[in-house]
Amino acid sequence: MRRIKFSNLKLMQKFLLSYFMLIIIPLILLSSITYKTVSTILETYITSATKQAFEQTYSFLSYKLYRVNDVSDIISNDNNITTIDSNLITILGKSPNTYPINEQIKDMFFLRKYLSSYENDIDISNLKLYVNNDFLYSNEDYNMFSLNKAKNSKWLTIFKENKTRNLWCPSSYLEDKPNSSPKELSLVSAIKNPNDFSKDIGFLRVDFKKSMVDDIIKKTNSVDGSFTYIQNSKGVIVSSTDDSLIAKYNLNNTLTTSLSSNTQNFQKLTINNNKCLLKSSLINNTDWYMTTIIPYDSILVKIKFIRNTLILLLSILGTIAFTLAYYFSNSITRRITKLNKSMRQVHNGSLETYIKDSSSDEIGELIDNYNFMITKMVILIDEQYKSGKEVKNAELKALQAQINPHFLYNTLDMINWMAFKDMNKEISSAVKSLAGFYKISLNKGKSKVSIKDELTHASLYVDIQNMRYSDRIKLTIDLPEELYRYSILKITLQPILENSISHGILGRGNVCGEIIISGKLENNDITLYVKDDGIGIPEDKIDKILTDDISSETGSGYGLKNIDKRLKLSYGEGYGLTFKSQYGHGTTVEIKIPATVHEDGFVL
Structure with a gap:
């Protein structure tokens, strides 16, 4: 069925369907494969590039925090000052009760100079030393502070609770201006009593700028919509590249603590209904985690662009x-x-359908052969037409030559009988009618006459027959005069009249009869009717009239079959004779011919 349906398609449809199958479908498949491949490559590239940026940022940030941690270790563990009385641990371990004022002043200047030597605008912005409240310089409030100043800070509470040695502090752990924007991050280290490590004799706070950390982690974000943040082990956000995205993803302490466990390569996660790629790593020597989140939509945007x-x-x-x-x-x-x-058009009979085409391909060659074939066909048909016309004319003449010499013999015998009876007037009328009859029959060798002449020819024939049969035949012509000028084959009506008289009227016995000739013009065709009131034709013989010449039995000699054949040869198969008859009541013969004006107009 599919094969049949395809074979029934127009050639253009087959071409376009083939092109669609061979061009469009492969293009779609190729594009789909390319899209999937490029999408995978792009996703891999984005994650690889972000991973590389993450690792570079992580390394640089670790280095910066290592510098901070290194300074803190040097100062908080300092036992290597050249003068035994001038080291940090020795000074902080002194008892306020036995600490002379002049010595405190001397130690204050030493500590200020010592701490200031580590301060710079690059890594460390400030060093703060929290000492015994009873020391004179505990209120210096630049590098040295009383422990009372830190009693409300979160970092001191954590130290007391956890007994830790170092604490990396987000801005929220610091006591400085709690309502202002955070600008500092810190590493706080406990300074232990060398004689009893369970006791703290002071705290060293190393402050560094939060903006330094912010600037470093911003370099991680190479994808639109991605962000990086740093959190401590408690899930507190230390720094982020975009606080609005922190709020969007609703990253609370519990969630950030959970996310920090993803320390492998980028993993696909769903965070509050947002599909993401996430990577997190613990920064060395700290409890801080660096985490990068890439919204999967950001990758899809690039993939959709490619798509x-x-x-x-x-x-x-x-x-x-x-x-x-x-x-x-x-x-x-x-x-x-x-x-x-x-x-x-050739199939429908038109041979004037030449095609103009200047191409020389296979179709052009086919068109040239077609034009040659049409030209050859026209020549052959013209030759065949001329030959056929000659055969047709010969056949028509042969048919016309079949006039029964019996009619001429009977008429001459009748004239001879009239001469014997001295019927001179009747002889003159008979000879005149016979001469007119044969004049129209001969018609100067032409095959067609006007309908008016054919009616005259029919009338002369009936007149001669009435001389034989004592005026027993009445001929009535009821034809519109407008039909008189049209053409008809000569000797068309006479054989029909002969048949009506011999087989129709005389077939009823020694009675009189009437023949009516009428006609009409319709759709460029003329139909003539020859109606008689003779005995009629039996129903079983009507269909045989044009195949068996029933009139030949009585010697009429110009059978109805020959009349029908002449009309068809001359005008075409659509024309000829038709019979309608009711046995015992008469017969009507219809003669159909095309309406063609006779070339000579009215004759005689």
């Missing part, structure tokens, strides 16, 4: 390919359709 680009290219290439395919197939099918149309 839309591929669709656009596919549309352009498909349109161009389909247009070229249509133009190519149309250049073929247009000429084949024109050739097919011309062949249909």
Whole structure:
């Protein structure tokens, strides 16, 4: 069924369907494969690039925090000052009760100079030393502070609770200006009593700028919509590249603590209904985690861009390919359709359908052969027509020559009988009618006469027959005069009248009869009716009249079959004789001919 359906398609449809199967579908498949491959490559590239940026940022940030940690270790563990009385641990371990004022002043200047030597605007912004409240310089409030100043800070509470040695502090752990924007991050280290490590004799706070950390982690975000943040082990956000995204993803302490466990390569996670790629790593020597989140939509945007680009290219290439395919197939099918149309016209009888085509391809050669074939056919048909016309004329003449010499013999015998009876007047009338009859029959060798002449010929025939049969035949002509000027084959009515008289009226016995000739013009055709009131034709013989010449039995000699054949040879198969009869009531013969004006107008 599919094969039949395909074979029934137009050639243009087959071409376009083939091009669609061979061009468009492969393009779609190629684009789909390319899209999937490029999407995978792009996703891998984005994650690899982000991973590389993450690792570079992580390394640099670790280095910066290591510098901070290194300074803190040097100062908080300092036992290597050249003068035994001038080291940090020795000074902080002194008892306030036995600590002279002048010595405190001396130690204050030493500590200020010592701590200031580590301060810079690059890594460390400030060093703060929290000492015994009873020391004179505990209120210096630049590098040295009383422990009372830290009693409300979160970092001191954590130290007391956890007994830890070092604490990396987000801004929220610090006591400085709690309502202001956080600008500092800190590493706080406990300074232990060398004689009892369970006791703290002071705290060293190393402050560094939060903006330094912010600037470093910003370099991680190479994808639009991605962000990086740093959190401590409690899930507190230390720094982030975009606080609005922190709020969007609702990253609370519990969630960030959970996310920090993903220390492997980028993993796909769903965070509050947002599909993401996430990577997190613990920064060395700290309890801080660096975490990067890439929204999967950001990757899809790039993938969708590639997809839309591929669709656009596919549309352009498909349109161009389909247009070229249509133009190519149309250049073929247009000429084949024109050739097919011309062949249909030839099939319908038109031989004037030459095709103009200047191409020299296979179709052009086919069109040239078609034009040659048509030319040859026209020549052969013309020759055949001339030959057929000659045969036809010869056949018509042969048919016309079949006039029964019996009619002439009977008429001459009748004239001879009249001469014997001295019927001179009747002889004159008979000879005059016979001469007029044969004058129209001969018609200067022409095969057609006007309908008026044919009616005159019929009247003369009936007049001669009435002389034989004592005026037993009445002829009535009821024909519109407008039909008189049209042409008809000569000697058409006479054989029909002869048949009506011999087989119709005389067939009823020694009675009189009437023949009526009428006609009409309709749709450029003329129909003549010859109606008699004779005995009629039996129903079983009506269909045999034009196949068996029933009139020959009585010697009429110019059978109805020959009349019908003459009309068809001259005018075509659509014309000729038709019989209608009711046995015992008469017969009507219909004569159908085309309406053609006679060339000589009215004759006689």
